[in-house]
Amino acid sequence: MKPRNIIIGQKISPEKIKRSKELRQNMTPAEKILWQQLRAKHFNNLKFCRQQIIEGFIVDFYCHSLGLVIEIDGKIHEKQIEYDHDRDKILSAKDLHILRFTNEQVTQNIESVLKTICEKIEDIEDLQDLRQAIQEDKNEPDISLEEIQRSLKL
Numbered sequence: 772m773k774p775r776n777i778i779i780g781q782k783i784s785p786e787k788i789k790r791s792k793e794l795r796q797n798m799t800p801a802e803k804i805l806w807q808q809l810r811a812k813h814f815n816n817l818k819f820c821r822q823q824i825i826e827g828f829i830v831d832f833y834c835h836s837l838g839l840v841i842e843i844d845g846k847i848h849e850k851q852i853e854y855d856h857d858r859d860k861i862l863s864a865k866d867l868h869i870l871r872f873t874n875e876q877v878t879q880n881i882e883s884v885l886k887t888i889c890e891k892i893e894d895i896e897d898l899q900d901l902r903q904a905i906q907e908d909k910n911e912p913d914i915s916l917e918e919i920q921r922s923l924k925l
Contacts, residue, residue, distance in 0.1 A: 781824065781825075781826070781827075783824050783827075790829060791824055791829050794821075794829060795821050799843065799845060799874065800874070800878060801843045801845075801872075801877040801878050802821075802831060802877075804877050804878060804881055805841070805843060805872075805884065806832070808881065809832055809841075814888070815892060817836065818836065819841075820832070820833050820834075825862060826862060826865060828861070830842060830862070837896070838867045838868055838895070839895060840862055840867050840868065840869045840870070841869075841870045841871075841872070841888065842855075842869065842872070843872055843873075843874060844871055844872065844874065845874050855871075859871075868891060868895055870888060872884050872887075
């Protein structure tokens with residue numbers, strides 16, 4: 772059976788697929804809380820996937836239409852700050868947007884987390900609209916995210 776919810780064109784090892792499935796079956800309490808808000812297009816009618824494999828990394832939540840990655844960080848992330856930074860750079864280079872929250876933020880103030888996600892979604896949609904308008908004006912191939920950010924001075 773072919774794996775579902777995998778970004779097309781990636782070479783993914785069977786071990787990575789197995790690990791992704793294990794993580795979906797054994798979500799942390801914070802992941803479960805956020806998943807209840809994101810699942811089944813409950814959140815802004817957007818489709819989110821859990822434990823998505825991207826560039827060899829397994830991200831906690833992913834919305835393909837926005838290129839939005841949401842990570843819920845536990846205590847282990849305090850010891851792997853440099854690894855997380857390098858990982859975020861690789862994902863950002865693929866025009867992905869990354870939001871990170873701690874377990875405590877999710878479990879203690881889900882409303883604030885959801886508000887932050889909404890604000891990020893609005894920013895991404897504004898960038899997508901601007902990208903489309905610039906492309907239509909110039910009638911040229913797709914403009915890069917970096918060019919848009921430079922024009923907005925973000």
